[in-house]
Amino acid sequence: MKEGLLNGKVCPVATQDIQVNLKNRNNAFKKFGYGPPDPSLPNEVFWMKKAKMYNAPTKDVKQMRCGNCSAFIQTPAMLECIKSGMEGNMENEKELAYEDQFMEAANLGFCELFHFLCAGSRTCDAWKSGGPITKE
Secondary structure, three states, rough: EEEEEOOOOOEHHHHHHHHHHHHHHHHHHHHHEEOOOOOOOOOOOHHHHHHHHOOHHHHHHOOOOOHEEOOEEEEEHHOOOHHHHHOOOOOOOOOOOOOHHHHHHOOEEOOOOOOOOEOOEOOOOOOOOOEEEEOO
């Protein structure tokens, strides 16, 4: 854990350090089937592999997304950590800030299992029902 930039909150390191976040995310891609690469595309091969793994119909597996996983954290404090980390990684303070729009477009949350910023429209091999977690 690492001090966040807002109100002295303790934030997960991956929310504040882009290198740690990318390392953890890439590990999820390689070892835990994080994907699909572009959730807006059909990605039939990706979903067929997931359906086979879960021994379930593809139409059902396609509903198993990070955005409804119980390890997907979107509490107000976690969203502040994510936003503060994004702001802290800006190279030029005069750049326009798009953190809120980026977070909303990607439906970002924090994956508690693999410790990285996760897009709500993706999934992984460790998906568990009951999420997202939105309350402290």
